[in-house]
Amino acid sequence: MSEKKEQQSKASLNKTEDSNKSDQEIVRFEKMEKLARENINLFPHNVKKTHSIIDVIEGFSSLSKEDLEKKNVKVTVPGRIISIRRMGRATFFHIADCRSRLQAYLKEDKVGKKNYQLFSLFDIGDIISVEGVLFKTRTEELTVLADSFTFLAKCFHPLPEKWHGLQDVELRYRKRYLDLIMNPAESEVFRLRSAMIAYIRKFFDQNGYIEVETPMMHSVPGGALARPFKTFHNALGMDLYLRIAPELYLKRLIVGGFEKVYEINRNFRNEGISSEHNPEFTMLEFYQAYSDYFDMMEMTEELIHGMSLSILGTEDVTFGDNTISLKRPWKRVTYKEALASYSGIAPARFENKAGIIELAGTLAPDKKGLSYGKALDIIFDKHVKHNLIQPTFVINPPKEVSPLAKATEKNPDEAERFELVMCGMEIANAFSELSDPAEQKKRFEQQEEARKGGDEDAHWIDTDYIHSLEYGLPPTGGEGIGIDRLVMIFANRKSIREVILFPLLRQK
RNA sequence: GGGCCGUUAGCUCAGAGGGAGAGCACCGGCCUUUUAAGCCGGGUGUCGCUGGUUCGAGUCCAGCACGGCUCACCA
Structure with missing residues (x-):
């Protein structure tokens, strides 16, 4: 393939890809390209974390606002961004994994204008690591005041809605990862x-x-x-x-x-x-x-x-x-007792083997050549089992x-x-x-x-x-x-x- | 495999013969302790697919696909 043709086919490939993308997916893809232009490593090899989210929550939630400030706890904690509340020159967001969530607070005067703008390239769903000191907000929520943050992974698809989450049962099973993220x-x-x-x-x-x-x-x-x-x-x-x-x-x-x-x-x-x-x-x-x-x-x-x-x-x-x-x-009951007490069939009828086989045949028409024992089993499954709680x-x-x-x-x-x-x-x-x-x-x-x-x-x-x-x-x-x-x-x-x-x- | 129900925006859903809608999310603007943040502006769509009926179908009919519940089978 000539260079020109290759470029053409690449271009058309991108076009096809884009035409399959939703507007939100295109936006996310473009944000990633901007991150690349800022020389951000899009797929970093590792991160030095000091705490998991659950470590932070379990370790410091019980401390009072004042004690927490005195302790000056520095953490580097990674997680997936699950909510963002941007308020001009400050931003609150939550990071989470499938066990717990933690709020972080980002201030422009703390991280610098350039970094603060960089954060605007992050979306709900992205994975980042937040480095900072723990504090409690006015409403006593444990929060990391970010000194800095590290980009770890881009989420190219918008996450489902925050109130109802992912409800579609089929999607939950087909995309279990998304189920675990959202639920x-x-x-x-x-x-x-x-x-x-x-x-x-x-x-x-x-x-x-x-x-x-x-x-x-x-x-x-x-x-x-x-x-x-x-x-x-x-x-x-x-x-x-x-x-x-x-x-x-x-x-x-x-x-x-x-x-x-x-x-x-x-x-x-x-x-x-x-x-x-x-x-x-x-x-x-x-x-x-x-x-x-x-x-x-x-x-x-x-x-x-x-x-x-x-x-x-x-x-x-x-x-x-x-x-x-x-x-x-x-409880222990014999099979016969269970049939007699729960099947609704008079015990005397069980003496009539041909009759029982016939009855089972109507319950399970697919089954062929039923024996008496097999017939009893069908009646058991059909009429007895679900009564045994x-x-x-x-x-x-x-x-x-x-x-x-x-x-x-x-x-x-x-x-x-x-x-x-x-x-x-x-x-x-x-x-x-x-x-x-x-x-x-x-x-x-x-x-x-x-x-x-x-x-x-x-x-x-x-x-x-x-x-x-x-x-x-x-x-x-x-x-x-x-x-x-x-x-x-x-x-x-x-x-x-x-x-x-x-x-x-x-x-x- | 049978019966019933469902499939509409990224998600959760309304719309049941005649303008493609809401909330969240998203985009633009304002906003430094918010938390379903708020305020102003913007609708981004193969109405699952294929046919049919109709002047006109997201809406009615048929078939198909996928799913849920249930029955059958099984543990």
Whole structure:
């Protein structure tokens, strides 16, 4: 390309860019060019800060006006400009990060005419560092009286409006950075989430567990009844599936002699999206040898109750209009009792298996080849689950829908399994792990039949897993806890997207 | 995937057959303790997209796209 042509194409490129820019964006771009002409480093490499905004607020808010003056506290504190009040030869502005905000005061006679004019090239959204001495204004607001300031980054887009902020839910999720800038309270949800996960790690580490990482790419997806995402490994020429659960690998580790293992990571399920479902979600799974599902119930109570006391400072959690009491012990009801008490279906009708299957068929017309157990499960999900607000262990569901759990000792049709339901959501799922390789093989084969009958969620046959059981799996209790949903409850958020930083959205 | 609702300025929203509007933000002017700073002046727009009805469509109709709620599925 000739020089002339190149210049032309550059010019037209700029023109195209400008035509896509709003008036406000053009103004900001021009201000940056002016800063460049003033020899301001537009993208500085570093800044020597003495305090974060929160350090200043927490450290000096309580001091009286006079004490603050006496102390003569010098700070260099960086932050994003979120408001500017220009008043001729003086300017007030606030800088903020997603935790707190701090006012700064700029006077022309303090910083000099040239610097004061330079500040007029700054916009709401720009990141700067303010150097100065702390004082309190007439209204007792802690403020930095600026001696100088340093430009750190230009914000090329106008920020949303200061009263209502960013409300558009779609934009909040697509541009989470903007959500965090405009709605700093949102960052509390993710700080809470981080604290919960840190608590979980501490809890299991202190209980003698080790944290492990098992494959997220499986050649045979297993450990749950769900549809997987499929992918492909080029060099090996191999189909792979993103894991739907880590379960079968974690139990292989119990076979291998690790007595207590846990894993916190993502599972992927190729299902619908809803306020309770994101295609990738975070699951805690833990397995403990020489234990059964009763031990898992005790641990679950201890973990979540302790977490609430430690992080929220209460055992009564507010979720929407409800107050959830985490006081131990939690309610335990059998699956049958739950169906009888909450489904609104007369208990006698459950004797009529064909009738129940028919009823479930009307509730879930997409499902084909329903078994009695699967039918009960549909009725449970549809009519029972959302009535269980207080933490409730629903125990002993049908064995048919629990292909990885031991049958109870009393009833061969029921599984030693519980689902923990809170706020109408399934939070945890645990069982006494099936350890009989022949029985496991049989269950897988039954699942395979169901799959052939059109049940897309049915479990695949994992022959390597059966082989591992043949080396001996001790009596083991295992459990999965949906972290996103637990965060929803602790953070009092009704949508899973509010607790996932970047929830999956359709491509625009 | 079904049902209902939504999409208008950078943001938050009004406008429901006939002039493209408000507040904040932005631009120009005044203003050295303001804080939803204030005062004076300025509207910056592909009314989501594509068709249709109409003399005339932001407004009515159809289709599409994206989103929210909800149902289905799932944890």
